[in-house]
Amino acid sequence: MAITYPKLIEDRLAKDSRLRGALDTTRTRFSDWLNTSTRPFFPDYTDHGTDHLESVLHTCVELMTPEAQELFTPADAAILTLAVFLHDSAMHLSKDGLKHLIHGDATSRCVDGFDDKPWDELWDEFLFQARRWDDRQLRDILGETEDERPIAAVRDPFDDYANLTERDYKLLGEFIRQHHPRMAHEFAVFGVPFTGPDSIEVSDEFHEHDRYIAGLVARSHGLPLRDCAQTHRDRFDVPDYRDIHAVYLMVLLRVGDYLQIEASRAPKVAFQYRTFPSPRSRLEHRAHQSVDSVSWAAADPESITVSAGPEDVHVFLQLREWLTDIQAELDASWAVLGETYGRLRAQELDLLGLRIRRVRSSLDDVEGFSNTARPLYVPERLDLGVARPDLLKLLVRPLYGNHPSYGVRELMQNAADAVRERWALAEQYPEIAERLAMEDAAEPEVVIRLEDDRAGDGAAFSIVDRGAGMTLDVIRDYFLTAGASFRQSDAWQSEFGAGDGEPTRVLRSGRFGVGVLAGFLLGDEMTVTTRHVRANEGYQFSVALGSAAPIQVLREPTLPFGTRIHVRVSWDIAARFRSANARVAVPPRADWYLYAQPRVVRYFGPRPDAAAAACSVEVGHDGVPVGRAPVAQPGGYSVYCLYEDAPRLSVNGIYVTDAAAHRGWAGGTAGTISHGLSLMRPSLCVVDPDANL
Numbered sequence: 001m002a003i004t005y006p007k008l009i010e011d012r013l014a015k016d017s018r019l020r021g022a023l024d025t026t027r028t029r030f031s032d033w034l035n036t037s038t039r040p041f042f043p044d045y046t047d048h049g050t051d052h053l054e055s056v057l058h059t060c061v062e063l064m065t066p067e068a069q070e071l072f073t074p075a076d077a078a079i080l081t082l083a084v085f086l087h088d089s090a091m092h093l094s095k096d097g098l099k100h101l102i103h104g105d106a107t108s109r110c111v112d113g114f115d116d117k118p119w120d121e122l123w124d125e126f127l128f129q130a131r132r133w134d135d136r137q138l139r140d141i142l143g144e145t146e147d148e149r150p151i152a153a154v155r156d157p158f159d160d161y162a163n164l165t166e167r168d169y170k171l172l173g174e175f176i177r178q179h180h181p182r183m184a185h186e187f188a189v190f191g192v193p194f195t196g197p198d199s200i201e202v203s204d205e206f207h208e209h210d211r212y213i214a215g216l217v218a219r220s221h222g223l224p225l226r227d228c229a230q231t232h233r234d235r236f237d238v239p240d241y242r243d244i245h246a247v248y249l250m251v252l253l254r255v256g257d258y259l260q261i262e263a264s265r266a267p268k269v270a271f272q273y274r275t276f277p278s279p280r281s282r283l284e285h286r287a288h289q290s291v292d293s294v295s296w297a298a299a300d301p302e303s304i305t306v307s308a309g310p311e312d313v314h315v316f317l318q319l320r321e322w323l324t325d326i327q328a329e330l331d332a333s334w335a336v337l338g339e340t341y342g343r344l345r346a347q348e349l350d351l352l353g354l355r356i357r358r359v360r361s362s363l364d365d366v367e368g369f370s371n372t373a374r375p376l377y378v379p380e381r382l383d384l385g386v387a388r389p390d391l392l393k394l395l396v397r398p399l400y401g402n403h404p405s406y407g408v409r410e411l412m413q414n415a416a417d418a419v420r421e422r423w424a425l426a427e428q429y430p431e432i433a434e435r436l437a438m439e440d441a442a443e444p445e446v447v448i449r450l451e452d453d454r455a456g457d458g459a460a461f462s463i464v465d466r467g468a469g470m471t472l473d474v475i476r477d478y479f480l481t482a483g484a485s486f487r488q489s490d491a492w493q494s495e496f497g498a499g500d501g502e503p504t505r506v507l508r509s510g511r512f513g514v515g516v517l518a519g520f521l522l523g524d525e526m527t528v529t530t531r532h533v534r535a536n537e538g539y540q541f542s543v544a545l546g547s548a549a550p551i552q553v554l555r556e557p558t559l560p561f562g563t564r565i566h567v568r569v570s571w572d573i574a575a576r577f578r579s580a581n582a583r584v585a586v587p588p589r590a591d592w593y594l595y596a597q598p599r600v601v602r603y604f605g606p607r608p609d610a611a612a613a614a615c616s617v618e619v620g621h622d623g624v625p626v627g628r629a630p631v632a633q634p635g636g637y638s639v640y641c642l643y644e645d646a647p648r649l650s651v652n653g654i655y656v657t658d659a660a661a662h663r664g665w666a667g668g669t670a671g672t673i674s675h676g677l678s679l680m681r682p683s684l685c686v687v688d689p690d691a692n693l
Contacts, residue, residue, distance in 0.1 A: 002031040003050050005081065006061045008069060012077035019078040022205035030085045033192070033200050037092035041173030057084045059256040067351040068248070075243040079210060082202065083217035083253055086188050090180035093193070098172060099161060100193040101183075109186050111215065113231045116182060126175050130154045140280040141174050142167050181222025188215025209236075213246050220250040221257055225336050239340050240349065247340045248352045251333040255354065258326045259294060259304075286311065287318045303358035310363075313377045320363055327359050404573045407521030408590040411463050411565060412446065412600060413654050414518070418467025418563060419445040419598040420507055422533055423621055425468060432533050435561070439466065445598035448590070450569070450577050452605065459574035461522055466562045469532035475539060475553065479528075480516055507623035507652055507689050520545045523567040529556065530563040578604050584659045587614070587647070594646060594685075595619045595653035615646045623652055623687050636692035641682035651686045 005013070013020040034050050060080060064072065093101070100106050107119040117125075131154045133141070138153070143166075157168035164172075176183070188211045191201035202211050213232070220228035229247045233239070239247060292307040306323065310316040334357060341349040363369055366379050426433040446465045453460055470479060519526040524545045531538025538559030541551050569577075577590055593600040594615045601610040618626040630638035642650075647658040 003027055003053055003057070003085070006058050008061045008064075008072065009057070009077045009081055012072060012074045016074035016078070018205060019074055022203040023078045023081055025203040025205065026082060026085065029200055029203075030089065034089070034092055037094075039092055040095055041093065041098070041169050041176055042091050043169070052088070053084050056087075056253070056256050057081060059259050060084070060252040063252055063255055063354050063356065065351070065353050065355055067348075068353055071245070071348065071352060073243040073245070075210070076245055076249060078206075079214045079217060079244050079246070080249045080252060082188070082206070082210075082214040083249060086184040086202075086215060086218035087221050087253060087257065088180065088184075089187055089192070090176050090183035093176060093183070095161075095164070097193040098176070099158070103158065104193065106186075106190070106193045109190055111182075111185050111189055111212070113216075113235055114182075114185075122179065123175065126178070127154070127156055130171060130174075142170050144279060181219045184218035185215035188212070188218065207242070209242060210244070213241075213244055217246060217249045217253055221254050225250060225254065225332055226339075229336055229340055233340075239344070240347070245341075245349070245352060247336060251337060251354065254329055255326070255333060255356075258322075258329055283314060283318055286315050287322070290315050290319065300358060300360070302356055303360050304356050306359065306361040306363075308362055309373065310375070310379075313379065313381075316363065316375075316377070316379050317381055319361075323359055323361050323363065330354070330357060330359065403586060404522050404569070404576060405586050405590050405592075407518045408448065408463075408577070409592045409654065410518030410521075412448065412590075412592055413652075415446045415463055415465035415467060415563070416593065416595075416598055416600065416653070417507075418465050418469070420621065420623075421468040422466070422561075425533060429534065435533070444601045446593075446600040448600070448602045450574055450602075450604045452574070458523075458568055458570045460566065461569045461574075461577075462564060462566045464562065464564045466560075469535070469538070469562050470530040471532045471535060472539060472553070474532075475528075475530070475541070480543065480551065482517055507621075507687070516543060519565055519567050522573060523569045526565055526567045528563065528565050529559055531556070531559040531561050533561045585657050587655045587658070592655045593653055594650050594655065595623070597621070615644055617642060617644060617646065617653070617685070619653070623689065625685055625687075630687075636690055637686055637688035640685040640687065642685045643682050646683040646685070649684050649686070651688055653685075 013023065031050055034053070057080075101109075102119045102123045109119070110116050133154065135149075139149075142154075154171060155168075157164055157172055187200075188202055189208075194200055202214070206214075213236075216228060216232060225247075228250055232241075232246045236246075239245065287310075290308050290310045292309060295305045295307065308319055310319055333354065337352060337354075341352050344350060362373075363379075369375075370379050422432065422436070426436045443466075445467070446463065448463045449461070451460050451462075516526075525542060527540070527542045529538060529540045537555050537557040539553050540556050540559070541553040543551050579588065581588060589604065589611055590602060591611070591614050593613070594617050596616045596618050597620075600613075602613075603610055620626060624638070625640050625642065628640045628642075631641055632639040647655050649656040649659075
């Protein structure tokens with residue numbers, strides 16, 4: 001059945017037979033496609049077929065003020081309708097069509113005005129991230145079993161595309177969902193990717209600019225409105241190019257699509273006899289079901305009222321989130337309409353507006369809803385929370401037995417990792433390699449100092465590295481966030497990771513997300529300066545343990561590349577650093593680092609000479625001891641034997657223990673087994689690039 005036009009659309013199209021013919025041809029093609037579509041990648045989603053398109057189109061017309069309807073042109077009618085056809089059309093993409101898009105001739109499609117990556121590159125990035133989803137993301141997207149476990153892990157569906165599983169379809173569907181606004185734009189300009197004899201294209205009776213604008217309007221429902229308005233302005237200069245009020249049409253589609261949340265989009269009968277293995281799908285269906293009505297007959301003529309009866313707190317919160325989003329959409333829409341058309345009073349384009357400014361609901365007054373509806377649940381978001389500054393105080397010192405040397409270890413291994421990252425970046429970016437070549441190769445890459453401050457109460461500890469440095473994102477999202485490890489993140493993996501089954505390109509020791517906590521093992525306040533090797537400026541900030549005050553980050557354009565951390569320490573901690581006494585798991589004088597590369601030196605007190613290292617093992621950039629073969633590779637890591645005066649066990653060049661026996665291995669000392677013959681038991685050096693241990 002073909003999509004039915006609202007009366008206003010019919011009236012305007014009657015004034016332009018060319019546009020009417022072009023739209024009717026396109027309507028037939030899209031109606032046939034959507035009506036026969038099985039939505040292979042979206043079996044659990046709410047309705048996005050022809051009924052939904054009609055509903056969106058009728059809502060768009062209802063949203064127009066009488067004054068705006070007078071300004072509504074035949075071109076507006078055609079472009080709005082075409083955009084509605086397109087906006088969710090990617091959800092009906094066939095199996096062959098998607099393959100053609102990602103790995104066929106369509107992969108390099110690019111619409112003018114957007115810096116879009118090729119589809120095959122986007123797919124590789126998506127798959128890279130998907131393989132690192134946590135259990136919650138896997139359940140939300142791929143579904144869960146009856147005991148609420150993820151149904152499956154992620155694999156590349158294109159490895160066996162002829163035999164896709166339910167898991168594969170859902171993974172591909174998530175990729176489409178994330179990118180369907182862009183697909184809508186490309187479908188308008190290039191047609192729907194299709195390998196059969198009958199292509200699905202917008203009628204060529206539409207001018208190429210008409211197709212572009214319709215695609216841009218469709219694309220706008222998934223992008224910031226201002227960005228799309230600016231794209232139109234940059235390309236066409238005037239806001240009513242070819243009698244098309246494109247920004248107004250964007251607003252109509254965005255708000256009209258938001259308001260399509262009535263129960264008919266998720267029929268109760270379908271939900272009763274089908275199961276939806278994805279928690280996200282189930283929640284969306286139940287949220288749709290809980291809406292009783294959307295009424296225009298409110299006391300405020302510029303508002304609508306949504307009446308709903310959510311059955312549990314999850315649906316309640318979902319609906320509240322949706323209502324907040326649509327109000328934000330209305331606010332942004334009115335603002336952009338004013339920016340675009342407000343100055344054009346002579347053409348009366350300032351009259352282009354919406355019938356509504358405000359969304360009200362039966363959930364606005366939570367206390368009133370609770371008293372009137374008497375739900376069995378408390379309609380309020382209750383989360384497990386922490387008092388962040390106080391929690392840091394509780395965690396930081398007990399976590400490491402209140403021994404400051406562990407703080408040095410964490411900072412030292414982070415510094416060594418940063419140096420290796422810079423080496424890896426130098427292989428990829430010539431400008432970094434040039435700067436690295438100009439530096440004095442004799443200078444150590446990591447310098448640790450402890451200097452007495454006779455005028456003050458304690459000593460000054462600092463660690464300086466010539467590593468990759470930190471960006472503002474890394475400072476905010478990882479260094480200052482306890483438990484968030486940058487070296488476990490997608491961003492790090494995309495920069496330094498390798499292919500499937502291959503170790504990462506950079507040996508990493510820091511892995512626990514304790515960057516800021518490590519400094520607090522030494523003192524209650526630290527100052528950090530850092531500059532990333534690809535940045536034009538660096539940053540400086542101070543952070544205090546237990547402080548809830550915002551942290552001020554200053555821009556510093558002249559900082560050297562790398563990171564410097566400065567901490568004031570007490571006399572007691574300074575004395576413990578200088579102590580030559582060792583414990584089984586703590587080396588003397590913070591002598592944690594065994595490798596010769598990168599070079600780490602320590603200075604304690606006024607003496608100009610660096611403290612002597614107990615061990616210095618020559619290694620390559622990959623952290624493998626030079627001239628040695630692994631004696632064991634039990635699973636993702638390799639074990640090497642060292643006969644130097646090394647601790648009994650080390651991992652990635654970091655001291656672990658010097659116990660006489662560990663895991664049943666008596667190592668490191670020579671034992672006489674017969675007259676004139678002795679046996680040297682080696683120490684074990686573990687190289688674990690992917691942090692498997």
